[in-house]
Each structure stands twice: as C-alpha cells, then as structure tokens.
Amino acid sequence: MTIKRRPFQKNYRYWLLFLTVILLVGIFFRFVNLERKVYWHDEAYTSLRISGYTKTEFVQQVFDGRVIDVNSVQKYQRPNPEKGVIDTINSLAVDDTQHPPLYYVIVRLWVQVFGNSVTATRSLSAIISLLAFPCIYWLCLELFESPIIAWTSIVLLAVSPLHVLYAQEARQFSLWTVTILLESALLLRAMRLGSKQLWRIYGVTVALGLYTFLFSGLVAIAHGIYAIAIERFRFTKTVKAYLIATSAGFIAFIPWIVIIIYNLDQIDRTTASAQARLSISSLVSAWITNITYLFADFWRYEPFFPDLDFPSLRWGRFLTPLILILVVYSFLFVYRHTAPRVWLFIFTLSGVTALALILPDVMIGGKLSVRARYVMPSYVGIQLVIAYLFATQIISAKLINRKFWQLVIIILIFAGFLSCGVSSQAETWWNKGSHANPQIARIINKTNNPLLISSNNSLNIGDLMSLSHLLNNKVHIQLVIEPNIPNIANGFSDIFLYNPSKVFQSKLEKTSKLNVVYKRGRLWRLENKTD
Template sequence: MLNRQSVLEKYFPPIWLRFLIIILLILGIFFRFTYLDRKVYSHDEAYTSLRISGYTKTEFIQQVFNGDVFAVGDIQKYQQPNSEKRLIDTINSLAVEDAQHPPLYYVMVRLWMQFFGNSVATTRSLSAIISLLAFPCIYWLCLELFQSSVTAWISVALLTVSPFHVLYAQEAREFGLWMVTILLGSAALLRAIRLGSKQLWGIYAVTVALGLYTFLFSGLLAIAHGIYLFAIERFRFTKTVKAYLIATSVGFFAFVPWILIVINSLSEIERTTTSAQTRQSLSVLVSGWIGNISYLFADFWRYEPFFPDLNLPVLRWGRFLIPLILILVVYAFLFLYRQTEKQVWLFVFILSGVFTLVLILPDLIIGGKVSLRPRYVTPCYVNIQLAVAYLLAAQIISSKLIARKFWQLVIVVLISSGVISCAVSSQAETWWNKSSHANPQIARIINQANNPLLISSNYSLNIGDLMSLIHLLDNKVQMQLVTEPSIPNIPDSFSELFVYNPSQRFRSELEKKYKLVDVFKYSRLWRLKQKSS
C-alpha cells in the first residue's frame, strides 16, 4: 500500500494527460459560459431575482396580484435592482421570508447586476465565474489529501466537464459558490492540521463563516470536519483539536446574527419546505440516489416524466452507463480504503457519510425527498469524485501494461461522457435541474398572439412560475393577476385572452362567462373565448 502511495506521490502527469487537461479546461470554461441565457430562467432563479430586487414576496403579491392590468415591463422591476430598494432591502427580504438562504450570494449578485446589467446571461455569469475558482481549490485539496499532483490533475479534469457541476455553474443560485467554499474549507483544514500555524487556522475560520453565509448546510460540513479531526487524533483533546474548536467557534460566532434570524423564522422555513416532506417509496429513493451519482460523470439520457414532449435532446442509449458508474464509484471507495493511509480514506468516508446519513435517514424514517435534491448533497459528491480520481491516478501508473491501457480507456470514457453530456444539455431550453419546464413553449404561444392578455392567480406555485415566465414574454403582453378567491374583471380591449395554470375553482368561475380551451398539455395554459349569447 505504502509503496503504491509513494510512487503516486512522486509520479508526474505524462504529456498526454497534461495536454488532455488543458483541452478540458478550455472546454469546461466554454461549457460554463456558452448559451447562458438559453435554458429557462427557473422558478427558483426567479425568486433569486425577487430577493435581489429588494422586494418581499408579500410586497410583490400586494402590488401586482391586485386585479390591475400591467405590462410585462412594469413587472420587471421585481426581478432586478431598482431605485426604490437598496442593498439592505435585499438582506431584509431574505431575513423576513427566506432565512434558510443566507445573504452572501444574493448580495454579490445584486452588486454584480448593478454594475453589469439585468439580463439572464449577466445574472448567471457571476455563478459561472465563481465556479472557475473550484478548479484551483480542488487541485489544492487533492495535494493536501493525497500529496499527488497526478491525482489533483485528474480531479480537475473530472470537474471541468462534470455535467452536475456545469449545470449549477450556470444557475443563478448559491450552490456554485457553496461548492467553492466546501473545497476551500476542506483544503484549508487539512493544511492547518499538517502545519498547525495560527494563520492557517484563521483562514479556516474565515472559510467556515463564508460557508455558513452561503448555505446553512455548511454547518454539517464543519461538524464532519470535526468528527474527522477527533478520529485521527484518537479522540484526545490535543492542541490541534483545540485549534479546530477555536477556529470553528470563531466562524460560527461570525454567523450568530443570521442564526438568530433563522431561529425566529423556523415556522416560516418549515412551511416553505413542506413539499420536500412528501413520503417517497424506497425504490424511488434508491433509483434517485443512483441516478444523481451518475450525473456527476454522464447526463445525456435524462427523461422528464412530467413533460415528455419538451425540447430535451437526449440520447437514451446512454442509460447503460448508470450501473457501470455505480460499480466504478463503489470500487473507488474500496480501493481508497485498501490503498491509502487512515487519515486519507477517513476524510473521504466521514465527509461522505455525515451528509449521507443526515439527509437520507430522515427521508427513510420520517418521509421526504431532500436527499433526492443533488445540490444538497454536494459535499458527498465532491468526495465521490476525489475517490474516483485517486483510483484512476493510481491505476494509470500500474506496472501491468494491460491494466494501464484499461484504466486509460476508463478515463477516456468518463471524460467523453461528460463532454457529450455538457454538449447535449447546452442545446436544451430546460433540463432536470430546472423547474418551470413548460414556460418556454407557453411563452411562444402567448407571444404569437395579437394584443394578448395573460390572466392568472397566486394558486399553487404560480407566483414563482409567473416570475419565471415574464423573462420570456414580449413587452406587448399584458398581465392581470389576482389573489384567490378573487376573480378578475377582464377588460374587453384585448384580442386574445389566456389563463395560466388556473385552480379548479378559478376555472369554474371563468366558465360562467367564457369558454375555456386547453391550448397546452397538462392544463398549464388555457385560451378564453367569449360564450355566444
């Protein structure tokens, strides 16, 4: 074991691998920045823009869902920075209604948009830029964990064209930034443990605070770091353990103002996360977990069950890769356990295990689907990629020619699958990580109409979906929105009337005066026609 590890530490990437990594870095940057505005600006991203604008959801409903007719352009101010609201209002909007999302990313995006504009591509471009920081961070983490440059370079190669990471690098959400804080914090911890300087522990404390102000699950990451450190220190209260506790305490202390806000908002957080508490069958959970792991390396066969006729350019034959990827991941963990020292494999196992247990067990025992949302399990996925990278690095230096050629082929297949996946998804206007799947097609129907009025209410998820939809509608479109159980007084001055996702009651009331024609599947869009007298 130690002999293989010693060889791996001294092994320098061959020319073919260095050339491949340079090409992949170029491709990775290209995939992160190409067609930033092509995919639908999703329900969740629209809420990001609402927070950036400084308005609360309550204010938006009061001012827009009041039965008045608004032009699409008039509603845009709730999706971008404006003169009526300041930066402090963005923070207040989160604190009052959405404390589960700390403010760091939202503040950064607001400042970004104030300088560079309000387009969808501009908004998402900050996430794409932030995602590039993950490359040096994962390289540093691998050097600290494995002391192997070839492992570090293979990790970078896998990350550059990972479909999972590319998708979230193009989303106006905080998860790309969280990925960077996970890698940076883990690398800083390992270096602080190794060298023990106060400056390094200070850097780690800063990463703890940054992680917490990015996403609340960073608290779990800090706990996992602590479990790892106690384990390698044999559960003794050593100088290193003391330094960790001080640094972590400083990081958490810096987060105290937002912790108090979260505590005061627990009831609101519980209400907004109800949808994630729906019990799922074991088969659904297991297939979801396996599928999500496979999307780290390949994702060009995704089938959207709710909207199967949408524009998803999938290659479904690629599904045969799923069991092969699962076998590769399991073998990578076994190989890591057998071939590395305890402090190496324990780091990967503990960080993966903590998030796996904390998210999966409640879904199994209580019921829910939080563990099916891959963005929440990002630290686990990071460690899966680390294990696979170590396996590939160790095997391509094998003394057996056949083994070297086989694992070089595995690298080519994995990387090719990632490139194909990124190329395929880049051409789509929606993908599995997006909500509001139907909006692009609905917008095309409405935009083709002459002098259209779009009518809707606050039913179900309409608020976020309508905020998503306005990014696709032409300025000529007018909107009339109400809060149920109110029914709008529809003007007679419009040539065509549409109703977006009406509730059964809302539809029944309209049918007293109008004939409703379903113009988009799944009852997402209806056309109103005056009943003949």
C-alpha cells in the first residue's frame, strides 16, 4: 500500500533531514550518562550471571559473618578465571530459569573484552538497541510499503523514553525488542514471497527470540493467528510453512524447556512478587501510565529530583489522557484505512501479548501486565499505528490536516526529547528498583571508617550487590544469613545496619542502640548502649 505524497513532495527532503536529526539525538540519548543511574537490583543479578556464580554460592561465600571489603562483593559481579560461559548458563539454569541464556552469554563475552564497569556493561544494550532502527524500518516497508511511514516509526522509536530507558539497562529487553521487530518483518516477507529460505531464517529468529525472553512464545503465537486468519483458516502452503518454521524454532528451544520444567518450583519462588493481587483500578491506571511512558514521562522528575521545583513540568501529566485518546484513535484509523492484512497483523501482535498477561492478572491475580518491559510487543504495535496515522496525515492533501498533525507530532517529539533529557540527569527513574541506594551510599561514604552490617533478608542480596557499586573502597561489610547475628568488630568509626528484618533488628537492639539514618531505605546507625 504505497502512499501518495504529491502535496508533500517539495518538502520531502526537508522532512527527511528533520527526521535524521531527531534520530541522531535519539542515538545520543541512548549513550549519554550510561553510568549515572543506579545499577539496580536486577542489573546486579545480570552481573552475578556474568561471573558464573550461583546465588547460593554467593551467599555461602560472602554471608558468613566475616568482615570483608567492597571488592569482595564485586568479585561475584565480573568475569573471573574460575568460571566460564558454561557456568553463566548453569547459574541461570539453577537460579533464574525464567531468563533464557542468550543475552547473558553475549554480555559475558562483551565484558571480557571491554571490561565490567557499569558503562561497559550497559553499552551492549545501547548498541543492540540501534539495531531496532533498521528492523522497524524494514517491518514498516513490508507492512505499509511506505518509506515515509518507516521513517516516522524510526523517529517515534528514537525519542521514546521507554525504549531509551531499556536501551540503557543491563538486561535483555533491548535485544528482545530487536528480535520482535526482526521476526515480524521476516514473517511478512516470507508470507509475501513464499521463499523456503526466508521461512528457515524466520524459524531461526523464533529460536533466538525464545532464547532471549520466554514471552517471545506469545509473539510466535500472534504470528500464527495472523497467518491462519489471512489464509482464511485453510491449511495452505503459507500456514504449513509457518508451522514447520515455528516448530523448528521451538524444537531448538527444547533443551531450555526441559530445564524450565525441572525448575518450576524455583520459578514460582523467584516470581512470587509478581503474583501479588492488585485492584482493577490499580491495574488500569498502570496500563495507561505505561502506554504514556512510550512517549513522555518528564513529569516523573519529582521523586528523583526532590530539590528541584519546576511547576511547568508537572503540567505534563495532563498529556496522559491526550496520549490515550491518540492511541485509541490511531487503532481505529488504521482499522478504517488499511487492508485486513495490515490492521490484522498489528492487532494480533499487540493483542495476544496484552491479553495473555492482562487476563490472568484480572482473573487470578498478579501484576505481570503492569511491568512495561513484559508488554513490549504491544508497545511495538502502538508505535506502528501512530506512525501510520502521523505519516498519512502530514502528507494529506488538506492543508488544515497537514498543519494540525505536523503540530501534534512535533509536540510528541518534543515531549520525548524533554523526557529523555530530564531522566538522563537522574540517579534513578521509575523503571529502576534500589531507588534509595545512591543516598544511602552517600551517607555511608561520608564517614571515616564505616562498617555496613546486613543479612539475606527480603531483597537484600540483589540490593547489596547494587549498593557495592556506589560504596567507597574504605567501606567494610559484614553479612550474615538470618537468624545468625554478627559478632561486631571494634575499630570502626561508624556502624550501619541495612534493611534488617524485624527479628534481626530486635536481636541487635538487645546489645546496641539503633538510630534511623535513612528511613525510606531502612538504614540504621548502631551505637553501644550506655549503662
């Protein structure tokens, strides 16, 4: 479906130049201040996988009551001669089976070459995220047959705050986005040309997607529903080719499926936090908020810049209903103005993943659907429909249509710029946990000879690994497995207690006086009781 652009012809080059500049700025935001935001709980576990140690090994060797330095914690977050790539895979198989190994193997090899600093580790995700630009361009050419729509989709992706945030995180989600786009483009091309070679490559991308993230299975299912529907529910050569290619991809994934089945209990334990029930109103509010974050989130600065006061930025929250209206209108517009082969592809890609996560959360209880990183295929669909709407309207024959939609896209691009600019200066943001760690580290680092005491309570293992990246080398650490209580050594200027359980805290209060230093992060200072 080629779009006529005659009224737009004379300004086409200027528009492409404008889009190119925006793309370059989007690339800049993916690499600026890579090290600034807190290397949070989940990213610290990425580094644990890189080291090849399991969580059990880490706890047994570090949470033994000895006084150690910061480097002794970070030893388990970098490659070392004791462990290899196979150990990285084993660490995932034992501790984190719900995360397939492809990204972790790649990042392990990456840090062996470029070092294990926060910047070096995150830079892999940033570089991988650049591959999404040619992939979404290709997908749009296959779907819409229009370079203008393809360029518009690139721009929306480039300045999307959500995509920029995950491009700067040492997790697999930028790689997953690339596999979603590549797999989708290959499906459309294979269906159009009927090439056996293309179907084989599609099968490979199915396997790559599954080895990147388990929810890639939902993408393959969405593709299957689309292929069967387009073929009018007949067992045609296209449907047969899809089934063969997808089956090959799933067969290649069987080794990890076996590991998953063997570790179902472990998966249930590690995902327990995602099984907490939320009210319907909370779920709906989170879904709408996450959709908004695709385009703007600059008004979220207040929790992360408490000393700044920009009332004008707070007005940005009123964009939320406007963005929601834009998204709904875009889906309706695509449905009314494109052939079934176009709108059905977008609807299945967006709908299958969303419904697969939303329905269990509503009926059984859980909050997987509110975690934006898990709903990435749906967000890809949203960006496709909005790209189509903008591209077709900014070249409309009607002057008033052109001017209005050019203004809308400029406002949306500016909102993306502003969001990326504000968040690039923050120590943490809404997609990060371990929010309190930067301030806690500053408190501890200001003291002369501090000792930090903690235990394996709650999320402490990951949060302490995160905290180790912020602490000075002068800081000493003493970690124990509850219910053990440490024998506190003498000779330290200040003794701090990090996030104790109530039982752990009450035992220490029998011999020491505990003063709250940072309540939000539950940091305490220990002092000897005086008679």
